[in-house]
Amino acid sequence: MIEIEGLQKTFSAGDNPTAALKDVSLSIKQGEIFGIIGRSGAGKSTLVRCINLLERPSAGRISVNGREISSLSGAALREARREIGMIFQHFNLLSSRTVFDNVAFPLELAGRSKAEIAREVTPLLDLVGLTDKRDRYPSELSGGQKQRVGIARALASKPAVLLCDEATSALDPETTKSILALLRDINRKLGLTIVLITHEMPVIKEICDRVAVLDQGSVVEQGTVFEIFTAPQAEITRRFVSDVIDRPLPSMLIERLQATPLTQGNVVLRIVFTGPTANSPIISEVVQRYGVLLNILQGNVEYIQGAPYGNIVVEAVGQPQAVQEVIDHIRDNNLRVEVLGHVADAHRAVA
Ligand SMILES: Nc1ncnc2c1ncn2[C@@H]1O[C@H](COP(=O)(O)OP(=O)(O)O)[C@@H](O)[C@H]1O
Ligand SMILES: [Mg+2]
Incomplete structure (x- = not known):
């Protein structure tokens, strides 16, 4: 044209x-x-x-x-x-x-x-x-x-x-x-x-x-x-x-976030879902399969040209090996996952 x-x-x-x-x-x-x-x-x-x-x-x-x-x-x-x-x-x-x-x-x-x-x-x-x-x-x-x-x-x-x-x-x-x-x-x-x-x-x-x-x-x-x-x-x-579409991370999280892994800590991940996969029950799947808990810290789903685009930030609570398996599993499902940093485990710190 x-x-x-x-x-x-x-x-x-x-x-x-x-x-x-x-x-x-x-x-x-x-x-x-x-x-x-x-x-x-x-x-x-x-x-x-x-x-x-x-x-x-x-x-x-x-x-x-x-x-x-x-x-x-x-x-x-x-x-x-x-x-x-x-x-x-x-x-x-x-x-x-x-x-x-x-x-x-x-x-x-x-x-x-x-x-x-x-x-x-x-x-x-x-x-x-x-x-x-x-x-x-x-x-x-x-x-x-x-x-x-x-x-x-x-x-x-x-x-x-x-x-x-x-x-x-x-x-x-x-x-x-x-x-x-x-x-x-x-x-x-x-x-x-x-x-x-x-x-x-x-x-x-x-x-x-x-x-x-x-x-x-x-x-x-x-x-x-x-x-x-x-x-x-x-x-x-x-x-x-x-x-x-990117919401800034909550300031409370930014203050806690560290670049290197902590001995008593959890990994903070950003998971991006695009298109049809945005509806797949991946979160509950990894929780069941690897015994890793995912605390949702921030979440947002936008619709672009009618297709969902989800972006969530989670704190993964579990053994380092299991958390790595979760990351690999999510990647194998063609979702983007990015390690944002590490935080001290609030619950373990209190205990
Ligand atoms: N008639 C003109 N004479 C000289 N420079 C121009 C003229 N029109 C635009 N420019 C220059 O061309 C560049 C692009 O301008 P423009 O197309 O208006 O940009 P935009 O619409 O993206 O803001 C700018 O550096 C502007 O100063
Ligand atoms: Mg113009």
Whole structure:
């Protein structure tokens, strides 16, 4: 659907050229919601501006819907742009126009008749849930309602792709959820391909199918959202992911935790369950088989793309040999297990 190959964009302002995009290659499929995450300055906006032809690439190729767009101009350029809808962080509505007239604007520009426009705009307002606000002005709307107008306006040209640049970054968390749900709904109902740019990992987790991580103008990692969340490779990806799903260890535990084994001590383990194995009764299994007690110190199960991702921290109480067998058994079942450290056995210490 969107093929980007060796894309580079260098801004040459004065003596210091900025390489905003160094070498970006991506392949976005028809009908998916593709996320692009990166810190501020990573090159995200430059990338979308290249896709919607507001910027010319310095090198590389971009094709949308089978058409190479990086070299178009004139009427062909305008035609190609119509295929690409866009929504923005600050909505970019026309303040002197009503909701209806904002959504109608691209159709007026395309020279459509009043009757045609009414026929197209009415169902769009219904789709985004703004039928009762059709005659209101942007200043009378909440942020979420303004973004709904932005979405309806973008859809008016019947684009093949919707580009969203930080479209929920100005919204509170609850409104963000409702806008993301609307985008998901539109993606399913219309089969619309969505490219979603954000610096917020929860946004990616909420609705994206696949994601690419952009850092300093390069794609450092990409994969399904489940893969990226459960097995992040690049350091920056790990940081993005851990902001969302890793709970910090309780401070009481951190204070007790030591790096080396203690003679009268227990091992603290983190066990990570992914996908279907998250439901398997592994804990009760090892307790029965090896006679090791597992005290749960912390536990959390997230659902990513509908699949469970569990993360528990346990204190394993038992003979060192038996504890090692437990670790091996868990690994043999393809779960991740990591020794976080050692703690003195509270009960033995008291006794
Ligand atoms: N028109 C421009 N002229 C010069 N430098 C620019 C221009 N637009 C973006 N940049 C630079 O390119 C880099 C990437 O910017 P941008 O794409 O806006 O990042 P992001 O959207 O990820 O925050 C930044 O270093 C920015 O300063
Ligand atoms: Mg940006």
